[in-house]
Amino acid sequence: MTLEMILGAIAVSLLIGGCALATVGLIGLIFKPDLFEQLHAAGLVTGPGVVLILLASIGTGRTEIITSAILVAGFVLVTGSISTHVIANAGARRYAPVPADGAAAVADGSERSDATGMRVVIAYDGSPAARVATDLASAMDWPADTVIRLLWATDDEAPAYPADAWANPEKDLEEVAAGLRRPDVAVDAQLVHGESVEAIVDATVAFGADLLMVGSRRRGVVQSVLGMSAAGDLVDRAPCPVLVARSTTLRSVLLTTDGSGQSDAAAELVARWPIFDLPRVHVVNVVAAPAPTGRGRVVDATAARLMDAGRDVVTAVFQGHPATRIVEAAHARNIDLVVIGSRGRTGLSRTLLGSVAGEVLASANCSVLIARPPARRPTS
Amino acid sequence: MRILTIAGSAGWCAGMPDTITIVAFGWSTLLLGLAGLLLLRAPDTLHRLLALDVLATTLIMVLTTLSYVRGVSYYVDAALALALLSFTATIVSARYIIRRGRRP
Numbered sequence: 001m002t003l004e005m006i007l008g009a010i011a012v013s014l015l016i017g018g019c020a021l022a023t024v025g026l027i028g029l030i031f032k033p034d035l036f037e038q039l040h041a042a043g044l045v046t047g048p049g050v051v052l053i054l055l056a057s058i059g060t061g062r063t064e065i066i067t068s069a070i071l072v073a074g075f076v077l078v079t080g081s082i083s084t085h086v087i088a089n090a091g092a093r094r095y096a097p098v099p100a101d102g103a104a105a106v107a108d109g110s111e112r113s114d115a116t117g118m119r120v121v122i123a124y125d126g127s128p129a130a131r132v133a134t135d136l137a138s139a140m141d142w143p144a145d146t147v148i149r150l151l152w153a154t155d156d157e158a159p160a161y162p163a164d165a166w167a168n169p170e171k172d173l174e175e176v177a178a179g180l181r182r183p184d185v186a187v188d189a190q191l192v193h194g195e196s197v198e199a200i201v202d203a204t205v206a207f208g209a210d211l212l213m214v215g216s217r218r219r220g221v222v223q224s225v226l227g228m229s230a231a232g233d234l235v236d237r238a239p240c241p242v243l244v245a246r247s248t249t250l251r252s253v254l255l256t257t258d259g260s261g262q263s264d265a266a267a268e269l270v271a272r273w274p275i276f277d278l279p280r281v282h283v284v285n286v287v288a289a290p291a292p293t294g295r296g297r298v299v300d301a302t303a304a305r306l307m308d309a310g311r312d313v314v315t316a317v318f319q320g321h322p323a324t325r326i327v328e329a330a331h332a333r334n335i336d337l338v339v340i341g342s343r344g345r346t347g348l349s350r351t352l353l354g355s356v357a358g359e360v361l362a363s364a365n366c367s368v369l370i371a372r373p374p375a376r377r378p379t380s
Numbered sequence: 381m382r383i384l385t386i387a388g389s390a391g392w393c394a395g396m397p398d399t400i401t402i403v404a405f406g407w408s409t410l411l412l413g414l415a416g417l418l419l420l421r422a423p424d425t426l427h428r429l430l431a432l433d434v435l436a437t438t439l440i441m442v443l444t445t446l447s448y449v450r451g452v453s454y455y456v457d458a459a460l461a462l463a464l465l466s467f468t469a470t471i472v473s474a475r476y477i478i479r480r481g482r483r484p
Binding site: 008011012015016018019022023025026029030033035038039042045046049050053054056057059060062064065068069071072075076079080082083086087089090091093094 | 401411418427429434438440441444447451459460474
């Protein structure tokens with residue numbers, strides 16, 4: 001009897017405490033307009049508030065209620081924090097400051113009248129994946145007067161991979177920079193602190209880069225479902241074309257084209273950038289229906305543009321699901337780099353149908369260069 | 381009280397007085413109303429998403445306190461199903477918003 005009374009007293013205080021916390025949280029939610037302040041207040045409701053009320057079940061003295069309630073409490077503790085994280089993540093992207101138009105235009109590459117020297121940022125963090133990016137950069141034929149900036153963005157968390165480099169980032173950066181340096185290619189290194197994607201995007205804008213190169217670390221299922229791939233994030237937010245490196249050579253290039261603005265932007269990069277002087281360029285168009293005769297012209301027009309620019313061009317038209325065919329063709333032809341245009345994250349249809357560039361990026365085994373049409377202005 | 385508590389089960393609640401559980405149930409219902417108000421006042425999608433998350437959580441509270449009042453466990457099981465659905469909905473909607481990007 002006394003034990004029941006003690007449990008009852010504890011349960012009553014838990015119940016009152018839970019109700020009080022939930023009330024405070026809801027008042028905060030109603031009076032704070034800012035999303036992040038609201039998240040803070042909502043944490044009281046979805047965290048301690050509901051959990052205390054569930055724990056008050058010990059006062060009922062009924063096993064089936066207590067077990068169910070503890071199950072719910074455990075579940076709510078796990079899912080509540082994940083939900084908050086996901087909403088905060090969406091909010092951080094939604095309300096992130098957009099780069100100034102001027103900076104984006106300079107960084108676009110296609111705005112440049114004559115691309116002799118390029119400005120390249122390589123995101124490097126000492127990981128094997130990032131090492132692939134620097135190896136690829138050292139294998140590429142950069143035009144004279146190219147400036148490469150190695151950028152190590154760290155948020156002071158221990159890396160998930162064993163790395164001696166982590167112990168001394170400055171030294172490692174200097175060694176990699178020395179490996180990239182050529183008589184006409186200047187390389188400098190920079191160590192920045194901050195949430196890595198954010199810091200890399202900011203530094204890329206500040207540097208006025210033509211190209212951002214990153215390594216590609218395969219993420220787990222959970223992270224990719226939650227949209228947490230670093231390379232994918234960078235592709236979405238970078239102000240310039242992004243090269244996701246998975247190979248260390250650049251001997252063959254597959255350019256996808258479909259006659260759209262974004263694929264023209266991709267073709268423009270291949271035509272303009274001197275790094276594509278030597279590799280053979282496979283121009284590929286994937287059509288949904290059996291190819292009508294006129295459809296081949298897209299490939300021919302792009303190929304003509306590239307031949308004018310002195311590229312070594314081969315063409316092909318495939319039929320089927322674009323991303324699948326592109327990845328198959330890249331594999332079959334032993335392609336080092338797929339160049340693909342992306343409209344960026346705009347439009348309802350893009351969200352519902354997914355992006356071909358995103359699919360290719362996710363499933364290809366070779367490097368992927370994602371280009372944007374020049375007039376991409378973030379709306380705010 | 382008679383309406384809410386199951387007739388003949390007066391002795392089930394060994395430690396918690398009926399009054400407290402009923403007040404807690406009523407209070408949670410009030411909070412549910414506040415969460416509904418929050419949802420109606422939400423200025424954009426993300427605020428609405430957060431308000432829905434909070435609304436589902438308050439509904440879990442209501443179901444739990446109702447289960448204490450009536451002394452049966454089914455309501456907590458329903459709360460578990462609700463928590464699962466609400467979690468899935470939040471994740472999927474937030475991902476949708478992330479992929480849609482900065483468009484208003």
